[in-house]
Amino acid sequence: MNCSERGDVARARLCLSKAIRADPNDIALRVLHASLYAKLGDCQRAAESYEQISRVCPEDVEVLKISAKLYTECGQTERSISILENYLKGHPSGADFGVIDLLAAVLMETNAHNNALKHIEHAHQVYYSGKEMPLQLKIKAGICHVHLGNIEKSEIIFSDLESESDPNHAGLITDVADAFMSLGHFHAALKYYLMLESNAGIENEGYIHLKIAQCYLSLKDRVKAVTFFYKALHALEDNVDCRSTLASLILEDGKEDEAISLLSPPENSDSVNSSSDKQKPWWLDGKIKLKLCHIYRAKGMFEDFVNTIFPLVRESLYVKTLRQKMNIPHG
Template sequence: MELINYGGYRKKTRKLNKKRGRRKGSKNKLSPGVTKMLGEASLQYAYGNFEQAISLLKEVVRLSPNLPETYNTLGLAHSALGNHKSAFDFYVIAAHLSPKDSALWKQLLTFAVQKGDTAQAMYYIRQAIRAEPKDISLRIHLASFYVEIGDYEKAAESYEQIQKLFPDNVDATKTGAQLFLKCGQTARSIGILEEYLKVHPSDADLSVIDLLVAILMENNAYEKTLQHIEHAQIVRFSGKELPLKLKVKAGICYLRLGNMEKAEILFADLQWKNAIDHADLITEVADTLMSLGHSNSALKYYHFLETNAGTDNGYLYLKLAECYLSLKERAHAIMFFYKALDRFEDNIDARLTLASLLLEEAKEEEAITLLSPPKDLDSLDMNSDKSNPWWLNEKIIMKLCHIYRAKGMPEDFVDAIFPLVCESLCVEALRQKVKVKRRLTKGILQQRTKIYNNLPTDSILCGIRPAAPKSELLVAARARKKIQKKEALKEEKKALAKAAGVEWHSDDTDDESQQEAFREPPLPNLLKNEENQCLIIDLCKALASLQRYEEASEIINLSMRLAYNILPLEKKEELRSLGAKMAYDSTDPNHGFDCAKYILQLHPYSLSAWNCYYKVLSRMGKINSKHSKHSKFIRYLRAKYKDCVPPIIISGHQFTMASHHQDAARCYLEAYKLLPENPLINLKRLN
């Protein structure tokens, strides 16, 4: 029995100790001949016999094509001979055959960066990171590439990975948070900072706390901000005084939450003596107080800055002016607005606000001077790359026009606003005349596929994605498909034309001429804004008062044509009445003839309307025109309003002038039957 047990135990032991798997050693054991050739090639390379080394290595590749050392040595030999393209290709093969060799990937990365090939550089750096995941410099380099191409989310994720691998890296934590914030992912930005604070509760970097507090406050999370500041005071600054910046931030949070008393206690360390050292904090406190309506308190902090900031702080003067304006202290507000405009003369809003203040103080002439162009325009340096000067701004001109209109200065009013209105109406008319096809032109499509142009065409690597964010890649892919579809359709049309035996003409004009980029009108909402519609009417009245009837009629006609479906009925009536009146008063009534006709259609029994129409008609010389619009119009009115006498009399006059006396007599008789007591009709009938 003991022998049996012993034998069974020995058998079981051998089974347990048996090793599984392949025996240790090389998977692809090289033949002695290949090993010898590889050694000889290395020796030839070492002696500088590069051609002989390359010849031997080619034979090694033929016999054993999967040896990375062979391709690496081939790369070295070709590089020594100056064949950098071939050397680079052999390095690429060597790296792919030994993917865990990070040194090879780093070498390829260096070459790609030197060539300026971002797409390949990003590919190589990702491979290097797979080979050496804990190399922080590689990850930072990859993140910088993502920032360079504008893919901030990928860059932020790279820094997030660095922070997870190296929790003590403050720069990676802060940069990742800022990049998440830049691509709109606030929650992830806050999360990466809070994760750092969890790992470093008592030795957290102060800049990380400051950044977290700033992001939370920017998103109105004031209670959560206070929790983090209180936690930092207990854990990070235990037994120490809280830094002034955090105290002020806490005070601003209390201020936003309505606890003014607690906020004032925390702001106590901010005084005019240290205003220079803490100007940003004082400005933030004052701006917060101002936004919450505590103008008196804000004024105190602004004056701290004024005492120490010198005389060149235009932004501070603007804030002081706005503060005094909210306190209804106009004199001080005007003074500081003038000081601010001395530094920022192109600030349109400040200039307009100051003009309104001057008008409230009944200083119209001063307001006009403020809004008028400088008198010494010739001496000013009008830089061509600078935007339009402040006096050509639409809002400035409109404000000036309102002042001229209120003061009853029609000539100045017209001179200021007429060029803008005329140009705006002409631009709108041109836009309606030229119908732009709403389709992507070939030029736009090619612009969208531009990211494919930078891909290398001579590389042995295929399928590397262009260096661009995912959104741009999707747009580029769609554009490329659209171009391919257009080209295929073009070839199909060409083949059909050839088969039909006709000459083929390409219709691919690219629509560039039709899609001409029209300039924006100076007054973009001229016809849609009710206030601007009233301005047009006032302009036409002013032009009429200055006897500039032709220009006024042109504006009326353009406005009616461009905005017929937009203008309210009362505005249309007013414009037409104005046009008819101008036609009556003008020596050249052609422009107002349609308005006079329209007024007559509205009031067919009004003698004053008929008198206006007849006077316009007489001046135009159409009273005896047999085939004019007038004749058709009169026939239309006679047919529609059979009991209306004036069109019958006018027809009689027309027949009389044409020497058609019988027709004229019939008209006068018809009028007599309707108005037998009218002496004029009786006189005409007797004649």
């Protein structure tokens, strides 16, 4: 949002404040007012405004969930948890699924997996007694079990994902794979990433291939790791870490020329505007250039070494000089 747009939103908010003072019972005005705080990036006031609305209209669960989400964004997770738990206490026989799901998600984000699991199991016993619990909640319960070390229990829950094989479950499968990977269970993580990879044209294909490559690398299967790093790079060509890691693996196999090709600028690199506001091209990244310099030096390609390292040295000296000038006290 540019300055002009921010000014328009701020003026609209002031007008709404006056209108609300004139008619404090107009909920539509209050909702619009709260949304403008969010647009201005004032997360705290937006959260407080939505919470006030939820007190006036306790039946409006969506407003309550927005308030809880905004408090979470502000870093006030305890406030968010309190709002959601109070809602559940006030609805002992029937609660909105979204509130249960959001509460579990917030608790899991704060590593309170045991507490999250208790809420999910309570929901299963009270709200879904004799019924199938929503898959989204079941998977969250499984992920909690992973973090709590109950791997066998989690695998029983996750078997639903394998049996249904629904492309709409890609997000849930990714969450499961990410949970296993974050805890170092690379075999299990790989199993679920490969489930995703088997679906042609999957969303975030490059990300999935990168995760598979990292799993294989952690499992010491370098050949498959290289294969999937190449696949990942096809979709994530600007990913410096992916390119750098792949180059290191190739170098370990003694393939210096292949590594140089991987790290060298593309033929049309001169036509790319590197001074724009966009992220600078991968071939201008210092990490890439330094790796190229090490290869050139090891191979005795001193002219290429100098041509590559000179811009880095010049940039470093420029930054150092600029910092010195900024630190000179004015007389």
